[in-house]
Amino acid sequence: MNRLVSRIFVSKYLSIVLLLASCREFYELEIITQDFGFLVAEGYVELEGKSTLKLGRTVTVYSEQSINPINNATVFLTGSESGSWQFALEEDGTYAMVGTLPSDQDYQLQIQIGEHEQYISDW
Numbered sequence: 096m097n098r099l100v101s102r103i104f105v106s107k108y109l110s111i112v113l114l115l116a117s118c119r120e121f122y123e124l125e126i127i128t129q130d131f132g133f134l135v136a137e138g139y140v141e142l143e144g145k146s147t148l149k150l151g152r153t154v155t156v157y158s159e160q161s162i163n164p165i166n167n168a169t170v171f172l173t174g175s176e177s178g179s180w181q182f183a184l185e186e187d188g189t190y191a192m193v194g195t196l197p198s199d200q201d202y203q204l205q206i207q208i209g210e211h212e213q214y215i216s217d218w
Contacts, residue, residue, distance in 0.1 A: 126156050130153070130154060130155045133152065134151075134206075135150070135153060143195050144193065145191055148182055148191075149188055151165055168208045169181070172202050172204055173205060175201040178196070
């Protein structure tokens with residue numbers, strides 16, 4: 096008797112699962128192939144030691160690269176009270192600065208790319 100009840104339960108369960116699975120419709124995602132070239136800035140600032148910033152641009156979904164590195168930027172970190180520190184290009188798209196920053200002030204990151212693009216963070 097128990098085997099009969101469990102077979103009925105299993106067959107009803109499988110019927111419901113198959114019914115739900117067969118109700119799905121294939122959805123094809125529309126992928127935008129235009130390359131917008133948005134700026135991507137990823138990094139961190141250390142009060143003591145090495146601070147690193149990676150700069151690049153977005154690429155299309157089908158690109159072989161994950162990001163297009165930027166090697167012609169000028170990157171500064173400016174203190175709200177005093178001081179300005181420049182990051183140097185270390186390797187492809189990676190900028191670094193080594194130093195000690197005062198902990199009693201806020202900082203603003205400034206990125207200049209070429210002559211016409213400038214990005215400035217909040218304090």
